[in-house]
Amino acid sequence: MELKVPEYILSIKPYTPGKPIEELEREYGISGSIKLASNENPLGPCPKAVDAMKASMQDIHRYPDGSGYYLTRKLAEKHDVRPDNVVLGNGSDDVIGMLARTLLQAGDEAVMTAPSFLMYEILVRSVGAAPVFVPLNNLAVDLDAIASAITEKTRMIFINNPNNPTGTFIKQDAFEAFLKRLPPSLTVVLDEAYIEFARDPSCLNGLSLIDENPPIAVLRTFSKIYGLAGIRIGYGVMPAEMAGLLHRVRQPFNTSALAQAGAVAALDDEDFLYQTLELVATELDFLQTALNKMGVTSFPTQANFFLIDVKRDADRVFQEMLKEGVIIRSMVSYGYPRYIRVNVGKRQENLRFLEAFERVMDKTAQEPGG
Numbered sequence: 001m002e003l004k005v006p007e008y009i010l011s012i013k014p015y016t017p018g019k020p021i022e023e024l025e026r027e028y029g030i031s032g033s034i035k036l037a038s039n040e041n042p043l044g045p046c047p048k049a050v051d052a053m054k055a056s057m058q059d060i061h062r063y064p065d066g067s068g069y070y071l072t073r074k075l076a077e078k079h080d081v082r083p084d085n086v087v088l089g090n091g092s093d094d095v096i097g098m099l100a101r102t103l104l105q106a107g108d109e110a111v112m113t114a115p116s117f118l119m120y121e122i123l124v125r126s127v128g129a130a131p132v133f134v135p136l137n138n139l140a141v142d143l144d145a146i147a148s149a150i151t152e153k154t155r156m157i158f159i160n161n162p163n164n165p166t167g168t169f170i171k172q173d174a175f176e177a178f179l180k181r182l183p184p185s186l187t188v189v190l191d192e193a194y195i196e197f198a199r200d201p202s203c204l205n206g207l208s209l210i211d212e213n214p215p216i217a218v219l220r221t222f223s224k225i226y227g228l229a230g231i232r233i234g235y236g237v238m239p240a241e242m243a244g245l246l247h248r249v250r251q252p253f254n255t256s257a258l259a260q261a262g263a264v265a266a267l268d269d270e271d272f273l274y275q276t277l278e279l280v281a282t283e284l285d286f287l288q289t290a291l292n293k294m295g296v297t298s299f300p301t302q303a304n305f306f307l308i309d310v311k312r313d314a315d316r317v318f319q320e321m322l323k324e325g326v327i328i329r330s331m332v333s334y335g336y337p338r339y340i341r342v343n344v345g346k347r348q349e350n351l352r353f354l355e356a357f358e359r360v361m362d363k364t365a366q367e368p369g370g
């Protein structure tokens with residue numbers, strides 16, 4: 001084969017998603033394991049969404065509504081924007097891809113934090129643009145450093161709030177002051193995948209700022225709070241002119257009929273939303289209090305996950321936790337060799353995590369570097 005592959009494609013390191021539970025259980029010869037590694041909803045999928053998807057099954061011989069008419073209108077109403085501000089995606093990943101294809105080209109720069117959600121870098125590189133990394137400061141997004149990293153080539157800035165994987169957040173007033181320092185020729189992509197979990201009232205919410213200068217594209221997802229990660233549905237809210245441009249590159253049927261039906265129903269399931277928020281707040285407190293009693297450092301968070309400083313090789317802790325049937329995420333590849341990330345589960349899962357974690361910490365305490 002003599003494919004002429006562009007250099008920028010060769011520069012992409014493929015995304016390695018967390019392995020499915022079944023695969024890990026086969027690999028480690030374990031069963032009944034629990035997964036606290038992908039920031040999913042501990043309660044499972046939103047029940048109203050499941051019912052609506054079942055009901056819409058009878059029509060799946062037909063193509064979906066390519067415009068996502070009902071979902072777009074419902075989202076516009078919920079967020080007090082116009083339908084032409086909304087772009088639906090096959091997960092918010094898909095919207096990031098459309099933003100990159102529409103607004104970036106070879107030679108452009110896109111500023112993002114390090115670490116950050118890996119798809120920003122992959123999708124920026126996939127169109128030949130260059131990622132420019134700005135380190136976090138004390139686990140938090142450093143708006144001053146981001147502003148200083150802007151050059152005349154910068155066309156996009158990615159900001160994640162609350163931030164994955166650290167759980168830190170940006171305050172509304174700090175972000176508004178930051179916007180004033182930016183040139184109008186770039187787009188701020190504000191990824192709010194975890195915004196519904198934020199508990200601090202001063203936490204930034206970008207929806208009222210989309211038409212500012214520079215323009216803002218706010219990303220939201222049904223994968224986390226609504227428990228619909230597997231059906232792939234997310235969206236962007238942005239200035240109508242930008243949304244119109246994204247529709248030029250959007251695949252005509254990028255969101256499935258099932259996903260649209262599920263998402264419309266999920267927006268009406270207030271009970272599920274509150275149950276999820278209640279559970280995450282209670283269990284986060286439970287987990288962090290227990291860890292504190294064990295003398296383990298964990299970090300404050302505004303999301304449904306948090307970091308723990310294991311003070312030893314995080315990959316080693318990850319491996320030992322796997323043997324215990326508890327799947328968490330090592331932060332080694334994110335540049336934090338001694339941190340793990342855990343998302344909040346149900347009480348039984350959290351208890352199991354804590355028991356396994358205590359055993360693993362004891363077991364690894366005497367090892368070199370432990």
Ligand SMILES: Cc1ncc(COP(=O)(O)O)c(C=O)c1O
Pocket residue numbers: 038039090091092093094117160164191193220221222223229233234
């Ligand atoms: C920060 C961040 N943005 C976006 C996503 C992707 O969301 P979606 O499932 O809607 O593609 C994730 C998923 O883990 C995430 O952590």
